[in-house]
Amino acid sequence: MRRLFGTDGVRGLANGELLTPELAVAVSASAVRVLVAHAAAGDAHRPVALVGRDPRASGEMLEAAVLAGLTSAGADAVRLGVLPTPAVAHLVEALGADLGVMISASHNAMPDNGIKLFAAGGQKLPDSLESEIERGLDSTAPRPTGAGVGRVRELPDAVExxxxxxxxxxxxxxxxxxxxxxxxxxxxxxxxxxxxxxxxxxxxxxxxxxxxxxxxxxxxxxxxxxxxxxxxxxxxxxxxxxxxxxxxxxxxxxxxxxxxxxxxxxxxxxxxxxxxxxxxxxxxxxxxxxxxxxxxxxxxxxxxxxxxxxxxxxxxxxxxxxxxxxxxxxxxxxxxxxxxxxxxxxxxxxxxxxxxxxxxxxxxxxGVVTVLPQVLQNVRVADKEAVAASPAVAAAVAEAERELGDTGRVLLRPSGTEQLVRVMVEAPTQDSADTLATRIAAVVATA
Incomplete structure:
Protein backbone atom coordinates (compact mmCIF):
# COMPACT_ATOMS: atom_id res chain seq x y z
CA MET A 1 0.00 0.00 0.00
CA ARG A 2 1.32 3.47 -0.91
CA ARG A 3 2.17 5.58 2.11
CA LEU A 4 -0.55 8.18 2.72
CA PHE A 5 1.69 10.85 4.21
CA GLY A 6 4.24 12.52 1.96
CA THR A 7 7.11 14.79 2.95
CA ASP A 8 4.66 17.40 4.23
CA GLY A 9 1.38 15.78 5.22
CA VAL A 10 -1.39 14.38 3.01
CA ARG A 11 -1.88 16.20 -0.29
CA GLY A 12 -3.96 15.67 -3.41
CA LEU A 13 -6.95 16.77 -5.47
CA ALA A 14 -9.58 17.91 -2.97
CA ASN A 15 -12.72 15.76 -3.12
CA GLY A 16 -10.94 13.54 -5.62
CA GLU A 17 -9.91 9.92 -5.23
CA LEU A 18 -7.60 10.46 -2.24
CA LEU A 19 -8.34 13.65 -0.33
CA THR A 20 -12.00 13.21 0.57
CA PRO A 21 -14.01 14.49 3.54
CA GLU A 22 -14.20 10.87 4.71
CA LEU A 23 -10.40 10.67 4.78
CA ALA A 24 -10.17 13.99 6.63
CA VAL A 25 -12.53 12.65 9.31
CA ALA A 26 -10.57 9.41 9.63
CA VAL A 27 -7.11 11.06 9.73
CA SER A 28 -8.19 13.59 12.35
CA ALA A 29 -9.83 11.00 14.59
CA SER A 30 -6.87 8.63 14.30
CA ALA A 31 -4.44 11.45 15.11
CA VAL A 32 -6.30 12.14 18.35
CA ARG A 33 -6.28 8.47 19.35
CA VAL A 34 -2.57 8.06 18.56
CA LEU A 35 -1.46 11.20 20.36
CA VAL A 36 -3.57 10.36 23.43
CA ALA A 37 -2.02 6.89 23.47
CA HIS A 38 1.44 8.48 23.50
CA ALA A 39 0.58 11.01 26.23
CA ALA A 40 2.29 10.72 29.61
CA ALA A 41 0.87 8.06 31.90
CA GLY A 42 -1.90 9.42 34.09
CA ASP A 43 -2.54 12.41 31.80
CA ALA A 44 -6.31 12.08 31.39
CA HIS A 45 -7.18 15.61 30.24
CA ARG A 46 -9.43 16.16 27.24
CA PRO A 47 -7.18 16.78 24.21
CA VAL A 48 -7.28 20.17 22.49
CA ALA A 49 -6.65 20.54 18.77
CA LEU A 50 -6.18 23.75 16.76
CA VAL A 51 -7.39 23.91 13.15
CA GLY A 52 -6.29 26.48 10.57
CA ARG A 53 -6.56 26.65 6.81
CA ASP A 54 -5.62 28.62 3.73
CA PRO A 55 -8.44 30.34 1.81
CA ARG A 56 -8.95 27.86 -1.04
CA ALA A 57 -12.62 26.90 -1.46
CA SER A 58 -12.22 23.22 -0.58
CA GLY A 59 -10.73 24.23 2.76
CA GLU A 60 -14.20 25.01 4.05
CA MET A 61 -15.36 21.46 3.30
CA LEU A 62 -12.24 19.84 4.71
CA GLU A 63 -12.28 22.06 7.80
CA ALA A 64 -15.79 20.80 8.62
CA ALA A 65 -14.63 17.21 8.17
CA VAL A 66 -11.52 17.71 10.31
CA LEU A 67 -13.57 19.28 13.09
CA ALA A 68 -15.96 16.33 12.94
CA GLY A 69 -13.12 13.84 13.13
CA LEU A 70 -11.43 15.55 16.06
CA THR A 71 -14.58 15.94 18.13
CA SER A 72 -15.78 12.40 17.33
CA ALA A 73 -12.58 11.13 18.96
CA GLY A 74 -13.18 13.22 22.08
CA ALA A 75 -10.95 16.22 21.41
CA ASP A 76 -12.03 19.83 21.77
CA ALA A 77 -11.33 21.72 18.55
CA VAL A 78 -10.40 25.38 18.21
CA ARG A 79 -11.15 26.90 14.81
CA LEU A 80 -8.44 29.43 13.92
CA GLY A 81 -9.73 30.41 10.48
CA VAL A 82 -7.49 31.51 7.63
CA LEU A 83 -3.86 32.03 8.65
CA PRO A 84 -0.37 30.83 7.71
CA THR A 85 0.91 27.35 8.49
CA PRO A 86 3.62 28.68 10.85
CA ALA A 87 0.91 30.52 12.79
CA VAL A 88 -0.80 27.21 13.53
CA ALA A 89 2.51 25.69 14.68
CA HIS A 90 3.21 28.73 16.89
CA LEU A 91 -0.24 28.75 18.47
CA VAL A 92 -0.09 25.01 19.22
CA GLU A 93 3.01 25.71 21.27
CA ALA A 94 1.86 29.02 22.76
CA LEU A 95 -1.54 27.70 23.87
CA GLY A 96 -0.30 24.31 25.04
CA ALA A 97 -2.52 22.41 22.60
CA ASP A 98 -2.08 18.70 21.98
CA LEU A 99 -2.44 18.79 18.21
CA GLY A 100 -2.52 21.20 15.29
CA VAL A 101 -4.08 20.69 11.89
CA MET A 102 -3.35 22.93 8.89
CA ILE A 103 -5.50 22.48 5.80
CA SER A 104 -3.44 23.68 2.84
CA ALA A 105 -1.70 22.57 -0.34
CA SER A 106 0.92 25.29 -0.04
CA HIS A 107 2.05 26.41 -3.53
CA ASN A 108 -0.15 23.90 -5.39
CA ALA A 109 -2.96 25.04 -7.67
CA MET A 110 -6.39 25.79 -6.19
CA PRO A 111 -8.06 22.39 -6.88
CA ASP A 112 -5.53 20.64 -4.62
CA ASN A 113 -5.52 20.68 -0.86
CA GLY A 114 -3.73 18.97 2.01
CA ILE A 115 -3.71 18.12 5.69
CA LYS A 116 -0.61 18.85 7.79
CA LEU A 117 -0.36 17.74 11.41
CA PHE A 118 1.59 19.24 14.29
CA ALA A 119 2.16 17.52 17.63
CA ALA A 120 2.34 19.24 21.02
CA GLY A 121 4.93 22.00 20.99
CA GLY A 122 4.16 22.78 17.35
CA GLN A 123 6.50 20.08 16.06
CA LYS A 124 6.01 18.19 12.82
CA LEU A 125 5.15 14.55 13.36
CA PRO A 126 7.94 11.99 12.84
CA ASP A 127 7.45 9.25 10.26
CA SER A 128 6.73 6.70 12.98
CA LEU A 129 3.70 8.61 14.31
CA GLU A 130 2.38 9.30 10.82
CA SER A 131 2.59 5.57 10.08
CA GLU A 132 0.73 4.80 13.30
CA ILE A 133 -2.00 7.28 12.33
CA GLU A 134 -2.31 5.56 8.94
CA ARG A 135 -2.67 2.17 10.57
CA GLY A 136 -5.47 3.52 12.77
CA LEU A 137 -7.64 4.92 9.98
CA ASP A 138 -10.03 1.95 10.05
CA SER A 139 -10.11 1.64 13.83
CA THR A 140 -13.26 0.23 15.41
CA ALA A 141 -12.39 1.60 18.85
CA PRO A 142 -15.40 2.80 20.88
CA ARG A 143 -16.27 6.44 20.28
CA PRO A 144 -17.32 8.84 23.04
CA THR A 145 -20.93 9.82 23.46
CA GLY A 146 -22.79 12.42 25.48
CA ALA A 147 -20.45 14.76 27.33
CA GLY A 148 -17.49 12.81 25.99
CA VAL A 149 -17.93 14.22 22.50
CA GLY A 150 -15.57 17.12 21.82
CA ARG A 151 -16.72 20.72 21.47
CA VAL A 152 -15.80 23.39 18.91
CA ARG A 153 -14.90 26.97 19.71
CA GLU A 154 -13.32 29.91 17.91
CA LEU A 155 -10.12 31.87 18.54
CA PRO A 156 -11.07 35.23 17.01
CA ASP A 157 -7.71 36.88 17.69
CA ALA A 158 -5.55 34.13 16.19
CA VAL A 159 -3.97 36.43 13.58
CA GLU A 160 -3.32 39.15 16.16
CA GLY A 367 25.51 39.92 -3.24
CA VAL A 368 27.76 38.07 -0.82
CA VAL A 369 26.58 34.95 -2.65
CA THR A 370 27.67 34.58 -6.26
CA VAL A 371 25.07 32.14 -7.54
CA LEU A 372 26.59 29.60 -9.92
CA PRO A 373 24.49 28.55 -12.93
CA GLN A 374 22.54 25.47 -11.87
CA VAL A 375 20.81 22.95 -14.15
CA LEU A 376 18.46 20.19 -13.02
CA GLN A 377 17.38 17.44 -15.44
CA ASN A 378 14.92 14.71 -14.46
CA VAL A 379 15.38 11.43 -16.32
CA ARG A 380 12.57 8.86 -16.22
CA VAL A 381 13.86 5.31 -15.77
CA ALA A 382 12.51 1.83 -14.99
CA ASP A 383 14.51 1.29 -11.78
CA LYS A 384 15.83 4.52 -10.27
CA GLU A 385 17.95 2.86 -7.57
CA ALA A 386 19.69 0.49 -9.98
CA VAL A 387 20.36 3.22 -12.53
CA ALA A 388 21.71 5.65 -9.93
CA ALA A 389 24.13 2.95 -8.72
CA SER A 390 25.30 1.77 -12.14
CA PRO A 391 29.04 1.88 -12.97
CA ALA A 392 28.39 3.73 -16.24
CA VAL A 393 26.55 6.53 -14.46
CA ALA A 394 29.23 6.72 -11.77
CA ALA A 395 31.91 7.04 -14.45
CA ALA A 396 29.99 9.84 -16.22
CA VAL A 397 29.62 11.74 -12.97
CA ALA A 398 33.32 11.26 -12.10
CA GLU A 399 34.38 12.56 -15.50
CA ALA A 400 32.22 15.69 -15.13
CA GLU A 401 33.61 16.29 -11.65
CA ARG A 402 37.15 16.07 -13.00
CA GLU A 403 36.34 18.70 -15.62
CA LEU A 404 34.78 21.02 -13.05
CA GLY A 405 37.41 20.67 -10.34
CA ASP A 406 36.69 23.22 -7.61
CA THR A 407 34.63 25.43 -9.92
CA GLY A 408 31.38 23.44 -9.74
CA ARG A 409 29.76 20.22 -8.65
CA VAL A 410 27.49 17.35 -9.71
CA LEU A 411 24.65 15.89 -7.66
CA LEU A 412 22.87 12.77 -8.86
CA ARG A 413 20.05 11.25 -6.81
CA PRO A 414 16.95 9.09 -7.22
CA SER A 415 13.65 10.89 -6.72
CA GLY A 416 11.94 10.19 -3.43
CA THR A 417 8.48 9.85 -5.02
CA GLU A 418 8.82 8.89 -8.72
CA GLN A 419 10.85 6.63 -11.00
CA LEU A 420 13.19 9.49 -11.84
CA VAL A 421 16.90 10.09 -11.48
CA ARG A 422 17.65 13.77 -10.89
CA VAL A 423 20.86 15.18 -12.39
CA MET A 424 21.97 18.53 -11.01
CA VAL A 425 25.08 20.32 -12.28
CA GLU A 426 26.57 23.63 -11.15
CA ALA A 427 29.30 25.21 -13.25
CA PRO A 428 30.99 28.58 -13.86
CA THR A 429 28.90 29.19 -17.01
CA GLN A 430 25.38 28.27 -18.10
CA ASP A 431 26.68 26.60 -21.26
CA SER A 432 29.04 24.39 -19.27
CA ALA A 433 26.29 23.41 -16.81
CA ASP A 434 23.88 22.60 -19.66
CA THR A 435 26.47 20.56 -21.56
CA LEU A 436 27.55 18.46 -18.59
CA ALA A 437 24.00 17.86 -17.34
CA THR A 438 22.86 16.75 -20.81
CA ARG A 439 25.86 14.42 -21.15
CA ILE A 440 25.20 12.74 -17.78
CA ALA A 441 21.45 12.55 -18.41
CA ALA A 442 22.08 10.71 -21.68
CA VAL A 443 24.11 8.06 -19.82
CA VAL A 444 21.40 7.79 -17.15
CA ALA A 445 18.72 7.27 -19.82
CA THR A 446 20.57 4.31 -21.33
CA ALA A 447 22.04 2.73 -18.18
Missing amino acids: RYVAHLLAATPGSLSGIRVVVDCAHGAASEAAPVAYAKAGADVVALHASPDGLNINAGVGSTHMDPLQAAVVRERAHLGIAHDGDADRCLAVDADGRVVDGDQLMAVLALAMRDSGELVEDTLVATVMSNLGLHLAMRGAGITVRTTAVGDRYVLEDLREHGFSLGGEQSGHVVLPRYATTGDGLLTALRVMARMAQTGRSLAELA
Missing part, protein backbone atom coordinates in the same frame (compact mmCIF):
# COMPACT_ATOMS: atom_id res chain seq x y z
CA ARG A 161 -1.57 36.66 18.47
CA TYR A 162 0.62 35.46 15.62
CA VAL A 163 1.51 38.99 14.52
CA ALA A 164 2.48 39.89 18.09
CA HIS A 165 4.80 36.88 18.15
CA LEU A 166 6.42 37.98 14.88
CA LEU A 167 6.97 41.52 16.13
CA ALA A 168 8.61 40.21 19.31
CA ALA A 169 11.07 38.27 17.12
CA THR A 170 11.96 41.27 14.93
CA PRO A 171 15.16 43.03 16.07
CA GLY A 172 14.35 46.68 15.54
CA SER A 173 12.09 48.96 13.55
CA LEU A 174 11.67 48.69 9.79
CA SER A 175 11.17 52.45 9.48
CA GLY A 176 12.38 53.70 6.10
CA ILE A 177 11.83 50.36 4.32
CA ARG A 178 9.29 50.31 1.49
CA VAL A 179 8.19 46.77 0.64
CA VAL A 180 5.81 45.19 -1.83
CA VAL A 181 4.42 41.90 -0.52
CA ASP A 182 2.82 39.37 -2.87
CA CYS A 183 0.46 37.33 -0.70
CA ALA A 184 -0.51 34.90 -3.51
CA HIS A 185 -4.18 35.42 -2.53
CA GLY A 186 -3.26 32.95 0.18
CA ALA A 187 -3.08 32.42 3.92
CA ALA A 188 -0.88 35.48 4.58
CA SER A 189 -3.21 37.97 2.85
CA GLU A 190 -4.18 39.52 6.18
CA ALA A 191 -1.22 38.70 8.41
CA ALA A 192 1.71 39.73 6.20
CA PRO A 193 0.71 43.32 5.35
CA VAL A 194 -0.33 43.92 8.97
CA ALA A 195 2.88 42.46 10.43
CA TYR A 196 5.18 44.38 8.11
CA ALA A 197 3.33 47.66 8.68
CA LYS A 198 3.29 47.23 12.46
CA ALA A 199 7.04 46.59 12.32
CA GLY A 200 7.42 50.05 10.77
CA ALA A 201 7.64 49.34 7.03
CA ASP A 202 5.77 51.19 4.29
CA VAL A 203 3.76 48.33 2.78
CA VAL A 204 2.24 47.84 -0.66
CA ALA A 205 0.05 44.72 -0.59
CA LEU A 206 -0.19 42.74 -3.82
CA HIS A 207 -2.58 39.83 -4.52
CA ALA A 208 -4.09 40.01 -1.04
CA SER A 209 -7.77 39.54 -1.93
CA PRO A 210 -8.50 35.81 -1.72
CA ASP A 211 -11.85 34.62 -3.02
CA GLY A 212 -11.30 30.89 -2.53
CA LEU A 213 -10.52 30.35 -6.20
CA ASN A 214 -7.57 32.63 -6.99
CA ILE A 215 -4.90 31.28 -4.62
CA ASN A 216 -1.52 30.85 -6.39
CA ALA A 217 -3.15 31.68 -9.75
CA GLY A 218 -0.15 33.15 -11.58
CA VAL A 219 1.00 34.94 -8.44
CA GLY A 220 3.13 34.37 -5.34
CA SER A 221 6.52 32.73 -4.92
CA THR A 222 6.11 30.41 -7.91
CA HIS A 223 5.26 33.29 -10.30
CA MET A 224 7.64 36.15 -9.56
CA ASP A 225 7.11 38.35 -12.63
CA PRO A 226 4.21 40.42 -11.21
CA LEU A 227 6.16 41.17 -8.04
CA GLN A 228 9.32 42.08 -9.95
CA ALA A 229 7.37 44.60 -12.02
CA ALA A 230 5.57 46.01 -8.98
CA VAL A 231 8.78 46.59 -7.01
CA VAL A 232 10.23 48.67 -9.84
CA ARG A 233 6.94 50.47 -10.45
CA GLU A 234 6.45 51.32 -6.76
CA ARG A 235 10.10 52.30 -6.29
CA ALA A 236 10.23 49.92 -3.34
CA HIS A 237 13.37 48.80 -1.54
CA LEU A 238 12.38 45.16 -1.97
CA GLY A 239 9.58 42.72 -2.65
CA ILE A 240 8.54 39.65 -0.68
CA ALA A 241 6.74 36.71 -2.32
CA HIS A 242 4.88 34.17 -0.22
CA ASP A 243 3.39 30.85 -1.24
CA GLY A 244 -0.18 29.79 -0.47
CA ASP A 245 0.40 28.94 3.17
CA ALA A 246 3.32 31.35 3.77
CA ASP A 247 5.76 28.87 5.28
CA ARG A 248 8.36 30.22 2.87
CA CYS A 249 9.30 33.36 0.99
CA LEU A 250 11.46 34.57 -1.83
CA ALA A 251 12.50 38.18 -2.37
CA VAL A 252 13.12 40.74 -5.10
CA ASP A 253 15.69 43.53 -4.84
CA ALA A 254 15.03 47.17 -5.77
CA ASP A 255 16.03 46.53 -9.39
CA GLY A 256 13.58 43.65 -9.76
CA ARG A 257 16.09 40.79 -9.47
CA VAL A 258 15.00 37.63 -7.66
CA VAL A 259 16.77 36.79 -4.39
CA ASP A 260 16.41 33.08 -3.60
CA GLY A 261 16.42 31.11 -0.37
CA ASP A 262 20.18 30.50 -0.44
CA GLN A 263 20.84 34.24 -0.59
CA LEU A 264 18.30 34.97 2.15
CA MET A 265 19.96 32.37 4.37
CA ALA A 266 23.33 34.01 3.76
CA VAL A 267 21.94 37.41 4.77
CA LEU A 268 20.50 35.96 7.97
CA ALA A 269 23.57 33.85 8.76
CA LEU A 270 25.84 36.90 8.64
CA ALA A 271 23.38 38.96 10.70
CA MET A 272 23.12 36.24 13.34
CA ARG A 273 26.87 35.73 13.40
CA ASP A 274 27.34 39.43 14.06
CA SER A 275 24.72 39.41 16.85
CA GLY A 276 26.07 36.23 18.45
CA GLU A 277 22.89 34.24 17.66
CA LEU A 278 24.42 31.82 15.14
CA VAL A 279 25.15 28.72 17.22
CA GLU A 280 28.64 27.37 16.49
CA ASP A 281 28.71 29.66 13.45
CA THR A 282 26.85 26.94 11.56
CA LEU A 283 24.14 27.01 8.89
CA VAL A 284 22.12 23.91 7.95
CA ALA A 285 21.08 23.59 4.29
CA THR A 286 20.13 20.78 1.90
CA VAL A 287 22.31 19.21 -0.76
CA MET A 288 20.46 21.33 -3.36
CA SER A 289 21.79 24.64 -2.03
CA ASN A 290 24.00 26.38 -4.54
CA LEU A 291 27.78 26.01 -4.32
CA GLY A 292 27.89 29.80 -4.22
CA LEU A 293 26.32 29.69 -0.75
CA HIS A 294 28.98 27.27 0.46
CA LEU A 295 31.80 29.42 -0.92
CA ALA A 296 30.37 32.63 0.58
CA MET A 297 29.89 31.06 4.00
CA ARG A 298 33.36 29.51 3.95
CA GLY A 299 34.79 32.95 3.25
CA ALA A 300 32.87 34.33 6.22
CA GLY A 301 34.05 31.58 8.58
CA ILE A 302 30.62 29.91 8.73
CA THR A 303 30.23 26.13 8.45
CA VAL A 304 27.49 24.77 6.19
CA ARG A 305 26.04 21.38 7.12
CA THR A 306 24.00 19.60 4.44
CA THR A 307 20.98 17.32 4.73
CA ALA A 308 18.76 15.42 2.33
CA VAL A 309 16.22 17.45 0.35
CA GLY A 310 13.19 18.46 2.41
CA ASP A 311 12.66 20.95 5.21
CA ARG A 312 11.84 18.14 7.63
CA TYR A 313 15.45 16.90 7.37
CA VAL A 314 16.74 20.41 8.00
CA LEU A 315 14.48 20.60 11.06
CA GLU A 316 15.73 17.24 12.36
CA ASP A 317 19.37 18.34 12.10
CA LEU A 318 18.64 21.69 13.76
CA ARG A 319 16.88 20.00 16.68
CA GLU A 320 19.41 17.19 17.08
CA HIS A 321 22.43 19.50 17.24
CA GLY A 322 20.92 22.69 18.64
CA PHE A 323 21.77 24.90 15.66
CA SER A 324 19.95 28.19 15.15
CA LEU A 325 19.47 28.62 11.39
CA GLY A 326 18.66 26.37 8.47
CA GLY A 327 16.64 26.19 5.31
CA GLU A 328 16.24 25.44 1.64
CA GLN A 329 16.90 27.19 -1.65
CA SER A 330 13.12 27.28 -2.15
CA GLY A 331 12.75 29.80 0.67
CA HIS A 332 11.84 27.55 3.59
CA VAL A 333 13.93 29.09 6.38
CA VAL A 334 13.81 27.90 9.98
CA LEU A 335 14.91 29.86 13.05
CA PRO A 336 14.32 27.38 15.90
CA ARG A 337 14.55 30.02 18.64
CA TYR A 338 11.39 31.63 17.25
CA ALA A 339 9.60 28.97 15.18
CA THR A 340 9.20 25.21 14.97
CA THR A 341 8.78 25.21 11.20
CA GLY A 342 9.59 27.35 8.18
CA ASP A 343 8.04 30.81 8.50
CA GLY A 344 8.07 33.10 5.47
CA LEU A 345 6.87 36.15 7.41
CA LEU A 346 9.52 35.76 10.10
CA THR A 347 12.19 35.32 7.42
CA ALA A 348 11.09 38.49 5.64
CA LEU A 349 10.97 40.52 8.85
CA ARG A 350 14.48 39.46 9.85
CA VAL A 351 15.87 40.24 6.39
CA MET A 352 14.26 43.69 6.40
CA ALA A 353 15.58 44.30 9.91
CA ARG A 354 19.09 43.59 8.64
CA MET A 355 18.56 46.13 5.86
CA ALA A 356 17.32 48.73 8.35
CA GLN A 357 20.14 48.09 10.83
CA THR A 358 22.94 48.24 8.27
CA GLY A 359 21.49 50.81 5.86
CA ARG A 360 22.48 48.46 3.01
CA SER A 361 20.27 47.43 0.12
CA LEU A 362 19.04 43.89 -0.34
CA ALA A 363 21.14 43.62 -3.51
CA GLU A 364 24.26 44.52 -1.54
CA LEU A 365 23.48 42.14 1.31
CA ALA A 366 22.52 39.24 -0.97
